[in-house]
Every structure is written in C-alpha cells, then in structure tokens.
Amino acid sequence: MIEIRHLGKTFQTSAGDIVALDDINLTIADGEIFGIIGLSGAGKSTLVRCINLLERPTAGDVIINGKSMMSLPEKELLQMRRSIGMIFQNFNLLEQRTVLGNVCFPLEISGVGKKEAKAKALELLKIVGLEERTRAYPSQLSGGQKQRVAIARALATDPQYLLCDEATSALDPNTTRQILDLLKSINRDLGVTIIVITHEMKVIDRICDSVAVIDASHIAEVGKVSEVFTAPKTQIARDLIIPKESNIISTTGGRKLRLTFDGEEKTREPLISRMVLECGAPVNILFADTRIYDNVVHGHMVIELPNELHEAEKIMYWLSSNNVKWKEEI
Amino acid sequence: MLSSMFYKLWANGLIQMGIWETVYMTMIASFFSYLFGLPLGVILTVTDKNGICENRAVNSILGFAVNFFRSIPFIILMVAMLPVAKFVVGTSLGNKAVIVMLIIGASPYVARMVESSIKEVDAGVIEAAQAMGANKLQIICKVLLPEAKPSLIIGAAISIVTILSYSAMAATLGGTGLGQIAIIYGHQRNNSDITWICVFLTVIIVQIIQMAGTAIAQKTDKRIRNK
Ligand SMILES: Nc1ncnc2c1ncn2[C@@H]1O[C@H](COP(=O)(O)OP(=O)(O)OP(=O)(O)O)[C@@H](O)[C@H]1O
Numbered sequence: 397m398i399e400i401r402h403l404g405k406t407f408q409t410s411a412g413d414i415v416a417l418d419d420i421n422l423t424i425a426d427g428e429i430f431g432i433i434g435l436s437g438a439g440k441s442t443l444v445r446c447i448n449l450l451e452r453p454t455a456g457d458v459i460i461n462g463k464s465m466m467s468l469p470e471k472e473l474l475q476m477r478r479s480i481g482m483i484f485q486n487f488n489l490l491e492q493r494t495v496l497g498n499v500c501f502p503l504e505i506s507g508v509g510k511k512e513a514k515a516k517a518l519e520l521l522k523i524v525g526l527e528e529r530t531r532a533y534p535s536q537l538s539g540g541q542k543q544r545v546a547i548a549r550a551l552a553t554d555p556q557y558l559l560c561d562e563a564t565s566a567l568d569p570n571t572t573r574q575i576l577d578l579l580k581s582i583n584r585d586l587g588v589t590i591i592v593i594t595h596e597m598k599v600i601d602r603i604c605d606s607v608a609v610i611d612a613s614h615i616a617e618v619g620k621v622s623e624v625f626t627a628p629k630t631q632i633a634r635d636l637i638i639p640k641e642s643n644i645i646s647t648t649g650g651r652k653l654r655l656t657f658d659g660e661e662k663t664r665e666p667l668i669s670r671m672v673l674e675c676g677a678p679v680n681i682l683f684a685d686t687r688i689y690d691n692v693v694h695g696h697m698v699i700e701l702p703n704e705l706h707e708a709e710k711i712m713y714w715l716s717s718n719n720v721k722w723k724e725e726i
Numbered sequence: 727m728l729s730s731m732f733y734k735l736w737a738n739g740l741i742q743m744g745i746w747e748t749v750y751m752t753m754i755a756s757f758f759s760y761l762f763g764l765p766l767g768v769i770l771t772v773t774d775k776n777g778i779c780e781n782r783a784v785n786s787i788l789g790f791a792v793n794f795f796r797s798i799p800f801i802i803l804m805v806a807m808l809p810v811a812k813f814v815v816g817t818s819l820g821n822k823a824v825i826v827m828l829i830i831g832a833s834p835y836v837a838r839m840v841e842s843s844i845k846e847v848d849a850g851v852i853e854a855a856q857a858m859g860a861n862k863l864q865i866i867c868k869v870l871l872p873e874a875k876p877s878l879i880i881g882a883a884i885s886i887v888t889i890l891s892y893s894a895m896a897a898t899l900g901g902t903g904l905g906q907i908a909i910i911y912g913h914q915r916n917n918s919d920i921t922w923i924c925v926f927l928t929v930i931i932v933q934i935i936q937m938a939g940t941a942i943a944q945k946t947d948k949r950i951r952n953k
C-alpha cells in the first residue's frame with residue numbers, strides 16, 4: 397500500500413517559490429490501477445516523482461508498505477526503488493544498448509549474474525511481445541515498441557509497483573490502446589499495482605479502478621472511476637471528463653439540449669428513437685459520449701431540436717415526463 | 727625542387743624520426759591528459775547544478791582552476807610550468823619536460839571536452855536509472871560514459887589534434903619532432919621547403935586522427951538507424 401500524507405513540494409527558483417504540490421493525501425491500495433488525471437502543470441509529474449523520491453518533497457511523507465520513504469537512508473532508498481518500476485512519456489531507454497541490454501540493466505545494477513539476468517530479460521520481453529527484437533537498438537524501434545521495452549525493463553526487478561508518467565502520451569490511439577491493455581494484463585497476471593499519470597480521460601476510463609483529479613497542486617476529487625466519472629463533484633473533474641464542446645457544430649441552428657444519463661434504467665432502452673417516434677419530430681444528435689459501468693449507461697449527449705417551436709417544446713416536454721435530465725446548452 | 731638539405735635529413739632518418747617523435751609525444755600526452763581530464767570532466771558534470779552529486783563548492787573551485795589554465799596561451803603556460811616539469815621529471819629540458827607541460831596544458835581542455843560530451847546525455851535516461859535504484863557510481867559508469875561514448879570519441883580526436891599542435895609549439899622549448907625540424911632546419915636555416923614539408927606531414931597526421939575518430943565514433947554509435 398502507498399500512503400501519501402500531507403505531501404507538499406515547493407520549488408525555489410530565482411523567480412520566486414513555485415508551489416507544485418500542496419497537502420496531497422492519497423491512499424493507493426495494493427492490486428489496483430490508480431489513475432491521476434490533471435491538466436498540464438497541475439503537478440502530476442512532480443507527484444509521481446515524489447513517490448519514489450526522485451523529487452524530494454518539501455513537506456509530508458510517502459509511506460510504502462508501512463515504511464516512511466523520507467526517513468530511509470540512501471542505501472535502503474535505492475533498494476526500495478528497485479521494488480517500484482517506472483516508465484516515462486519519452487521511454488528513456490539507453491540508446492547505446494540493445495533491447496536485451498536495456499532490460500538487463502536494472503538487474504545488472506542490483507548485482508544479478510549475467511546469465512540469470514539474460515534469462516529473466518528474455519522472459520519479460522516475451523511478455524511484452526518483443527522476443528523477436530532482442531538485438532535491436534532503441535533507434536530501430538517504433539514508439540510503441542520502445543514503451544514495451546521500457547515496461548519490460550521496469551518489470552525486471554519484479555517490482556510491486558509500477559509508476560507510469562504519461563506513458564502513452566507520445567503514442568497514437570491504436571498503440572495507446574495496446575500499451576494500456578498490456579498494462580492491464582500486467583496488473584491482472586503479475587499482481588503489480590499500477591499508478592497511471594495522464595491528462596487523457598480515455599486512459600483512466602480504459603484501465604483504472606480509482607482516480608484522483610489533481611488541479612493546481614491540490615487533489616480536487618478522488619474515488620472509484622465509475623463514481624467520479626458519472627457524478628463529478630468539481631468543475632475541474634467535469635471539464636476533464638466531459639470533452640470540450642467547441643467542436644460541436646450545429647446544423648440547423650436550432651436549440652441545443654444536453655441530456656445526462658447517470659445510471660437510471662431508462663438508458664437501457666432505445667430512448668432517442670422512442671422519443672423521435674412518439675413526438676413525431678426529428679432531432680440531430682450533435683455529440684454523444686456514453687459508456688457502460690456495471691451494466692448501466694452513463695454519459696452525455698447533445699441533441700439539436702427542430703427549428704419548429706411547437707416540435708421543440710414537444711420534445712422537451714417528452715424528456716421531462718420521461719425523467720431524462722436535460723439542460724439547454726447555450 | 728627540394729633543397730639538398732631535405733635529402734640529407736631524409737637520408738639521416740631525421741624526418742622519419744620527427745614524425746615518430748611528434749606522434750609518440752602526442753600519444754603519451756593524450757593518454758595522460760585523459761587519465762586526469764576524464765575524471766575531472768566527470769566531476770565537473772556531476773557536481774554541476776542539477777547534476778547527480780550537485781556540489782557548488784567543488785564545482786566552482788574545479789571550474790575556476792580549469793578556466794584559469796585554459797585562459798593562458800599554451801606558449802606562456804609552458805614557460806611558467808618549467809619548474810613543475812623540473813619537479814616531476816627532474817629536468818626542464820627535452821621531451822620528458824615537454825610531455826609534462828603538454829599534460830598540464832591539455833588536461834583542463836580535455837576536462838571541458840568530456841564535460842560537454844556527458845552533458846549531452848538525456849536527463850530522462852539518468853532519471854530512469856535513478857528510478858531503478860542505480861547508485862551514483864553506477865550512473866557514471868553504466869549510463870553517462872557509455873551513452874556519451876560516440877561524442878567522447880569525437881571529442882578525443884579534437885583533443886588529440888590540439889595536443890599535437892601544442893607539441894609542435896613545444897619545439898621552442900627544446901621539444902623534438904616535426905615542430906623542431908621546421909624551426910631549426912626550415913626557419914633558422916632558411917629552407918622554406920623543409921618548413922612546408924613539416925606542415926604537410928602535420929596536416930596528414932591531423933587528417934588521419936580526425937578521420938579515425940569520426941569513423942570509430944560512427945561505428946560505435948547505435949543511434950543511427952539501419953545499421
Ligand atoms: N524543477 C522544477 N523547478 C521549478 N519548477 C518546477 C520544476 N518542476 C516542475 N515545476 C513546476 O511545478 C508545476 C507542476 O509541474 P509538473 O511537471 O508536475 O506538471 P504536470 O502536471 O506533470 O504537467 P504536464 O502535464 O505538462 O507534464 C509547474 O508549474 C512547473 O512549472
């Protein structure tokens with residue numbers, strides 16, 4: 397278990413103090429995939445770097461398996477870091493080493509014999525699906541392949557935790573999905589607790605159990621993904637979860653309504669088509685973002701009403717009498 | 727075309743000897759300059775701001791010393807270092823003394839070369855090694871130096887060429903080699919062809935060093951695709 401207690405980090409720069417983190421409190425249970433989402437500059441990277449003390453907090457402590465990281469002597473800290481793997485947005489592979497050499501690296505520095513290290517590395521490269529490319533150099537790999545090498549390397553010392561700082565931000569959507577699925581299977585099959593830092597909602601959505609929303613150095617909201625995503629309590633969470641509507645283009649110039657589905661039975665039936673049939677009036681679906689948690693649909697939809705006033709009112713009346721939550725979009 | 731002096735020198739093996747002495751002095755001096763300069767460069771890098779062993783005091787003292795020696799023209803440094811050479815090798819004359827002076831002059835230069843090469847190593851890679859629990863020595867030996875290797879080799883070629891040019895200057899203080907031949911037989915006895923031959927031979931040696939450095943660096947660098 398990772399307990400982050402009253403963690404604070406202030407950077408002292410020539411331009412003055414920068415508070416990157418302020419009184420952060422989080423508990424990450426063993427076995428889960430814990431997401432931390434926030435906008436650029438919110439303090440995500442600083443937070444994750446404080447967990448393995450790559451960055452020394454200026455307040456508070458991180459307690460891992462009951463041990464206070466801040467009070468560990470240098471040697472034990474290095475030992476502890478070997479049980480916390482880490483992967484990065486830019487992969488950070490050793491460019492002058494082969495794929496195999498990279499995965500052997502953490503084993504080498506922890507004193508494992510050459511032969512044993514190689515066997516372990518090959519086993520891990522198989523798990524990440526790169527057993528064919530062991531002799532390639534990082535410059536000969538694609539981004540997705542590089543991240544796979546980084547994952548294998550991070551797992552080499554059999555860590556209990558894996559920290560991922562924007563691990564998929566440099567990858568295309570397809571590769572992102574593959575890497576996320578790989579992380580999920582590592583969590584499931586190897587029992588590694590994973591902490592995922594991201595600014596992308598879809599990453600949290602795809603693999604995380606719990607999520608913390610970080611905003612301007614503070615934790616704004618924390619909870620199960622299904623809870624936070626379906627009923628965000630803070631504006632920042634809403635902003636992150638509900639995509640910006642700037643790209644919603646109206647077609648007929650009619651009034652726009654946002655419908656919110658938050659897990660009621662209604663969503664399981666073909667609601668929109670019933671509405672259109674019963675009202676005898678067409679609507680345009682401008683935007684829809686719904687997903688299923690615990691077999692119930694959650695999400696949002698923006699529809700455009702007909703220009704005809706009478707038809708529009710009929711639809712609004714129908715929605716209200718069918719207990720669909722709606723709000724006019726301006 | 728060539729003066730009789732050239733044939734005489736050649737027949738006596740003086741020119742061949744000059745080539746050998748230049749190469750030999752350069753190699754010995756380069757070896758020792760790296761022996762001192764490489765660790766110095768590493769220390770300068772790791773103690774610098776945001777380095778893995780950040781240490782203001784050590785960094786500024788070493789940095790000052792290096793800058794001090796680097797700012798003195800080599801010809802003046804040589805004269806100033808005569809007593810040191812005498813102390814180290816027992817004489818302030820001849821090639822032994824020249825080699826000592828070359829080492830004193832070149833080590834700070836090498837240190838800066840090494841420093842700039844190591845600074846090219848991506849901070850993210852160092853961070854990854856730290857996250858894996860690597861200690862400082864491991865980061866230096868297994869990350870900084872190997873990752874900087876191609877750049878270090880290019881730097882070495884440049885440093886060796888500089889040392890070679892210093893060694894030619896050392897002829898003014900009794901060092902032997904092509905520089906001495908150019909001064910004594912070329913300049914002082916007014917045989918400009920000898921001077922030019924020495925220039926030509928030096929250029930050839932420099933070219934060989936430079937080309938070898940580039941070739942080795944390219945061969946070791948794994949960042950280049952399709953190899
Ligand atoms: N070494 C540093 N010195 C000074 N300020 C820093 C340093 N590192 C981070 N900061 C500041 O701390 C704040 C949080 O930075 P951090 O990198 O944690 O943000 P982030 O949430 O990871 O952003 P991004 O999504 O862009 O990576 C920023 O205002 C940043 O400028």
Ligand SMILES: [Mg+2]
Nearest residue numbers: 440441442562
């Ligand atoms: Mg970041």
